[in-house]
Amino acid sequence: MIVCSCTQITDADIEKALVEILSQPNAPLPTPGIVYRHLQARMECCGCAPLAVTTIYEKIDELARKGLACPYACASARGRIEKSVENNPVQSQRLAVIRKLRGIVQGHLVMQEAMALEPERK
Numbered sequence: 001m002i003v004c005s006c007t008q009i010t011d012a013d014i015e016k017a018l019v020e021i022l023s024q025p026n027a028p029l030p031t032p033g034i035v036y037r038h039l040q041a042r043m044e045c046c047g048c049a050p051l052a053v054t055t056i057y058e059k060i061d062e063l064a065r066k067g068l069a070c071p072y073a074c075a076s077a078r079g080r081i082e083k084s085v086e087n088n089p090v091q092s093q094r095l096a097v098i099r100k101l102r103g104i105v106q107g108h109l110v111m112q113e114a115m116a117l118e119p120e121r122k
């Protein structure tokens with residue numbers, strides 16, 4: 001999935017960057033700026049910032065679950081990112097909207113799967 005249309009950064013790119021960033025001793029806080037810089041890219045319009053933050057959140061959790069990154073480094077990074085977003089009301093509001101939309105889409109997909117598994121009624 002494309003996260004940033006200006007730089008063509010995908011969620012897979014972000015995941016790969018996070019593995020490398022979180023594996024560093026004294027890993028920096030993986031903000032979108034740090035992640036994009038790691039990918040040798042730079043935000044242009046910044047329209048993707050809320051989606052980039054959400055993707056970073058999700059990928060950090062996923063990496064910890066899969067055991068691909070230290071769970072303590074992941075928990076620390078996630079906590080520090082949440083704290084920085086809480087202090088920015090605009091970014092916090094955008095994040096809430098993106099999370100809500102993702103929840104609606106996921107709910108719709110689950111319903112479609114359930115309907116596909118349901119035997120045909122005659």
Ligand code: FES
Binds near residue numbers: 007044046049
């Ligand atoms: S969409 Fe990412 S910088 Fe424009």
